Amino acid sequence: MRVIHSPLHARHDGGIELHRGELVPSFEMPARIAYILSALERARMPVEAPRDFPLQALLSVHDAGFVDFLRNAYAQWRVAGMSGSMLPSGFPARGLRRDRIPAGINGMMGYYAFDAGTPIVEGTWDAVLASAQSALTAAAVVAEGERSTFALCRPPGHHAGHSTYGGYCYLNNAALAAQELRDRGFARVAVLDVDYHHGNGTQEIFYAREDVLFVSIHGTPDTEYPYFLGYGDERGIDAGEGFTRNFPLPAGTGWDDYRVALAEALEDIGRYGADALVVSLGVDTFEGDPISAFKLGSRHFPQIGAMIAGLRLPTVLVQEGGYAVEEIGENVVGVLAAF
Ligand code: Q9C
Numbered sequence: 132m133r134v135i136h137s138p139l140h141a142r143h144d145g146g147i148e149l150h151r152g153e154l155v156p157s158f159e160m161p162a163r164i165a166y167i168l169s170a171l172e173r174a175r176m177p178v179e180a181p182r183d184f185p186l187q188a189l190l191s192v193h194d195a196g197f198v199d200f201l202r203n204a205y206a207q208w209r210v211a212g213m214s215g216s217m218l219p220s221g222f223p224a225r226g227l228r229r230d231r232i233p234a235g236i237n238g239m240m241g242y243y244a245f246d247a248g249t250p251i252v253e254g255t256w257d258a259v260l261a262s263a264q265s266a267l268t269a270a271a272v273v274a275e276g277e278r279s280t281f282a283l284c285r286p287p288g289h290h291a292g293h294s295t296y297g298g299y300c301y302l303n304n305a306a307l308a309a310q311e312l313r314d315r316g317f318a319r320v321a322v323l324d325v326d327y328h329h330g331n332g333t334q335e336i337f338y339a340r341e342d343v344l345f346v347s348i349h350g351t352p353d354t355e356y357p358y359f360l361g362y363g364d365e366r367g368i369d370a371g372e373g374f375t376r377n378f379p380l381p382a383g384t385g386w387d388d389y390r391v392a393l394a395e396a397l398e399d400i401g402r403y404g405a406d407a408l409v410v411s412l413g414v415d416t417f418e419g420d421p422i423s424a425f426k427l428g429s430r431h432f433p434q435i436g437a438m439i440a441g442l443r444l445p446t447v448l449v450q451e452g453g454y455a456v457e458e459i460g461e462n463v464v465g466v467l468a469a470f
Pocket residue numbers: 148149150151246247248287288289290298299300326328356413415422451452453
């Protein structure tokens with residue numbers, strides 16, 4: 132399988148996050164990629180650089196003002212006299228206005244962000260753009276006839292919405308890949324999200340659309356991040372009614388229950404009649420993951436890959452979460468090799 136990846140990911144580094152009441156170094160760190168790259172090397176899967184896509188390509192799923200904010204945020208922060216890592220501390224929750232975008236960088240950051248765990252540093256934009264371009268390239272390669280491709284994206288993307296960032300995500304790589312497949316002639320595209328966390332951004336982007344099915348298996352928002360989306364009664368709206376499907380599972384879920392949900396999710400995708408698939412591939416469902424609570428072992432990841440391959444669809448796999456424990460390399464490559 133061809134792998135698309137950019138070393139520019141490493142420019143996004145030095146971040147901090149508010150985690151359980153404390154400021155700590157970001158769990159989402161460059162070492163994640165080092166673990167995955169060394170497992171890819173052991174499996175003799177070479178990596179190629181992404182193509183260059185214009186900023187315009189991002190606007191198929193994102194708001195122009197939001198993209199401008201991400202691109203210029205760090206420079207604005209510096210102009211305002213600050214340094215270090217950017218984190219927001221106030222958000223437009225119920226009762227507050229959302230129809231005005233504050234001019235000052237702190238207010239603007241709170242307007243576009245939905246958590247205090249997604250830092251912006253000097254090199255963040257370079258990494259974010261390269262990550263999005265990797266997903267777009269992987270989709271283009273599949274549209275040109277390759278059966279499957281893996282975009283080794285960092286930062287991840289599935290929490291980023293049309294005009295929101297959070298959950299370590301800035302631009303929605305999987306949504307960009309799905310839209311690219313649509314634009315290049317695939318009529319019905321399914322997105323299967325197997326990251327531990329609900330893909331709230333991807334769901335939001337396609338919620339009112341029937342041409343992209345969104346199916347997600349994740350820790351229940353009742354107790355798990357992102358807390359405010361991902362329940363089973365979210366089914367889509369308007370023309371998109373029936374084209375979103377969520378499988379929230381309790382913290383502590385192991386392979387037996389996970390496998391049943393995955394089989395059902397794959398049945399939904401089969402019934403939909405998708406002619407291409409995007410997989411939001413998070414491996415934070417692993418039992419050793421430092422911030423998640425499913426109990427999958429490394430031996431289960433090849434089974435996930437084989438089950439997804441059973442759909443026999445042109446497929447773009449996009450890296451999402453999975454935090455820095457060495458096994459994430461083996462787990463990612465386990466999915467890809469079995470696929
Ligand atoms: N420190 C992905 O797996 N952490 N994102 C919540 C704040 C956010 C995970 C507490 C976890 C986001 C792509």
